[in-house]
Amino acid sequence: MKRLQIVAVADEQLEDCIIVLAEKEQISSLKQLLTTDEMSFVERMAAEEVGQFFFPRAQGAVLVRMIKPEQDEYVAIEATRLAGNSTLAELRQYKIDRVTVRNLCTRNLALAFVEGMALGSYQFQKHLSKVSPKDKNLREIRVEPSTATAADVEELNHIVELVFETRDLVNEPFSHQSSVQFAQSIAALGEKYGFETDILGREKIESLKMGGLISVNKGSQEPPRFAVLEWKPANARNEEPLVFVGKGVVYDTGGLSLKPTDGMDYMKCDMAGGAAVACTLALAAATRQPVYLVGLVPITDNVVGNQSFAPGDVITMYSGKTVEVMNTDAEGRLILADALHYARKYNPALVIDVATLTGGAVRTFGSQASCYMGTANERIKKALEHSGMVTYERLWELPLFKEYAEDLKSCVADIKNLGSASAGTIVAGKFLENFVDYPWLHIDIAGPAYLRSGNGYRTKEGSGVGVRLLYHFLKTFSIHHNE
Ligand code: BES
Ligand code: ZN
Ligand code: ZN
Numbered sequence: 466m467k468r469l470q471i472v473a474v475a476d477e478q479l480e481d482c483i484i485v486l487a488e489k490e491q492i493s494s495l496k497q498l499l500t501t502d503e504m505s506f507v508e509r510m511a512a513e514e515v516g517q518f519f520f521p522r523a524q525g526a527v528l529v530r531m532i533k534p535e536q537d538e539y540v541a542i543e544a545t546r547l548a549g550n551s552t553l554a555e556l557r558q559y560k561i562d563r564v565t566v567r568n569l570c571t572r573n574l575a576l577a578f579v580e581g582m583a584l585g586s587y588q589f590q591k592h593l594s595k596v597s598p599k600d601k602n603l604r605e606i607r608v609e610p611s612t613a614t615a616a617d618v619e620e621l622n623h624i625v626e627l628v629f630e631t632r633d634l635v636n637e638p639f640s641h642q643s644s645v646q647f648a649q650s651i652a653a654l655g656e657k658y659g660f661e662t663d664i665l666g667r668e669k670i671e672s673l674k675m676g677g678l679i680s681v682n683k684g685s686q687e688p689p690r691f692a693v694l695e696w697k698p699a700n701a702r703n704e705e706p707l708v709f710v711g712k713g714v715v716y717d718t719g720g721l722s723l724k725p726t727d728g729m730d731y732m733k734c735d736m737a738g739g740a741a742v743a744c745t746l747a748l749a750a751a752t753r754q755p756v757y758l759v760g761l762v763p764i765t766d767n768v769v770g771n772q773s774f775a776p777g778d779v780i781t782m783y784s785g786k787t788v789e790v791m792n793t794d795a796e797g798r799l800i801l802a803d804a805l806h807y808a809r810k811y812n813p814a815l816v817i818d819v820a821t822l823t824g825g826a827v828r829t830f831g832s833q834a835s836c837y838m839g840t841a842n843e844r845i846k847k848a849l850e851h852s853g854m855v856t857y858e859r860l861w862e863l864p865l866f867k868e869y870a871e872d873l874k875s876c877v878a879d880i881k882n883l884g885s886a887s888a889g890t891i892v893a894g895k896f897l898e899n900f901v902d903y904p905w906l907h908i909d910i911a912g913p914a915y916l917r918s919g920n921g922y923r924t925k926e927g928s929g930v931g932v933r934l935l936y937h938f939l940k941t942f943s944i945h946h947n948e
Contacts, residue, residue: 467604468629469586471579471622473615474565474607481525482561484552486578486612487569488532494569498527516548517555526559528552530578532570539854542577546857549581550922556603565607575612576621582606583625584929585922589636623751624936627744628929630654634740635915635927639716639733644682644764647715647736648690651743651762655694658747665691675763675783675807677799680790682765684720684773691804692739694746694760701757705814707942709746709935710804712797712820713739713764720767720793721775728824734915734927735797738819739764741910741931748936756939759811763800767793779878783807784900789875791883797822798882798896805900815841815942817849817906818897819931825889826909832916832923834859835930838894839906849906849938858934860908869895 487495489511496504499520507518511531518529530552535541556564568575586603590596608618634642634650642650648664655662667688670678675691682689692713697706714735718724724732739762746760774780778790783803790799797820808816817839826836837849837860846862853860872884872892880899884892894907910930919925 469583469603471583471606471608471618473618474609482528482564484528484530484564484566486530486532486575488534491569495529517552519555532574543857545574545577546581547921549578550585553582553585553603560601562601562603563605565609566612567609568612576617579606579608580621581922584628587629587632587924620752623748624933627748628932631740631744631929631932632927635734635737642715643687644690644715644766645687647713648692648764651692654743654747658750660746660750661695663693673783675803676781677803678763678765680774680780681767681796681799684768684770685766687766690764692762692764696746696750696758698755700755702755702943703757703814706757706759706811707939708759708808708811708813708816709742710761710801710808710816710818711739711742712801713762714767714797716766718768721769721773722792722794724794731915735821737821737914737927738910741819744932745935748932749939754939756942761804761807763804767796786899787878789878789881791881795882798893801897802900805897813903815845815904819908819910821911821914822909823890823893823911826911829890830912832913834861835913836861836863836890836909837906838863838865841904841906848941852934852937856933856937858930863891865894865898
């Protein structure tokens with residue numbers, strides 16, 4: 466089925482369903498569109514905080530959506546995205562698949578409304594043998610100049626397209642997405658959007674001695690992959706790249722430290738960081754951002770086999786450090802550590818890794834925010850937090866106190882891959898810190914990456930978290946961040 470399209474149209478176009486966005490003070494400007502009775506109805510109901518009115522016409526309809534002003538700008542934008550999603554629910558009831566959005570409020574709010582409506586329209590129906598024709602979904606959002614410029618519309622189209630792509634990749638079950646297939650999908654994104662991809666296979670990974678990735682892969686029927694992505698436009702404003710690293714575990718059973726079914730059923734989401742990184746590069750390429758970017762995605766499953774790596778094993782990582790494996794379910798940090806070491810060769814301006822790394826991150830913020838931590842300077846941290854607020858893919862910093870490193874001490878190897886029962890999210894970050902020697906941030910997206918039930922425009926299962934965040938961040942990223 467064709468994906469939803471957002472299209473810029475000229476003012477005068479007559480449409481079947483017109484959505485008018487208005488604040489309370491602007492109700493009088495609705496006169497041209499509504500009858501006297503409808504006007505007084507809207508006035509009465511708006512006074513009682515009713516948010517949405519639907520008026521059928523002989524041909525088409527008029528839907529008035531009240532936008533409530535909020536003090537905090539971040540909250541206002543998010544509320545408007547959510548308003549877009551709830552309008553979408555109304556449209557579904559009336560089986561409307563095409564709308565035109567006219568705006569009487571401020572521009573950035575209107576764009577947020579369209580974004581929420583578009584993102585909420587996502588459905589993952591690939592594996593349904595029959596899709597009910599009753600499930601009519603929004604296909605086209607026409608946007609008048611009062612709502613957004615043609616350039617805004619084009620950018621938003623790409624954002625929506627690549628959030629959907631991320632969700633598709635996360636939602637694809639393990640039965641249909643092996644390590645090899647996930648790597649192929651990433652290479653296909655490179656082809657489609659015009660960034661470079663180099664997919665390293667088993668031989669190359671072995672010759673590089675990426676011990677973390679090789680160990681996690683040992684129980685598998687499928688070979689590992691290491692995806693190296695690059696977007697390097699001639700007009701890039703940075704010489705040293707901004708590197709994104711994404712965890713690409715296509716399925717996490719826990720390995721020999723096997724998970725119970727309850728926590729395993731949704732572990733197809735364990736490549737959400739890798740998908741977000743690949744789709745962020747695609748989005749940067751689609752919109753031709755003047756930023757030099759590298760993406761690194763170590764890819765494998767973590768399953769049980771007769772060759773599986775085992776608790777008690779000592780492995781030698783790509784960096785040369787040795788690790789005592791205490792728990793094979795703490796596999797993400799092992800493959801990320803190799804990727805973080807690989808990132809050194811770029812002399813990066815900044816490295817950000819994105820991973821569904823710990824259950825502790827889910828327990829800390831649920832799906833409302835990601836935990837983050839790292840060694841980059843305050844200016845970079847604030848810029849990332851700001852991007853988190855603007856996109857409402859919020860993050861909150863956890864400390865990398867040196868005392869937490871004690872937890873990782875081992876008598877048989879340089880470090881262990883697991884600490885004590887407490888502060889698991891921080892200790893995972895502390896583990897990764899052993900493999901970086903450049904400004905670095907680690908984002909644990911385990912909470913928001915996968916939703917058991919939908920939450921507004923964040924549809925259920927894969928949420929696509931990370932793409933809007935990293936894209937906003939890379940647009941604001943400049944070399945000055947490092948000063
Ligand atoms: N992939 C999981 C983390 C996870 C949990 C992702 C929930 C998404 C939702 C990770 O590999 C893992 O198993 N972490 C364990 C590590 C533990 C055994 C040290 C955890 O945090 O529970
Ligand atoms: Zn695990
Ligand atoms: Zn995992």
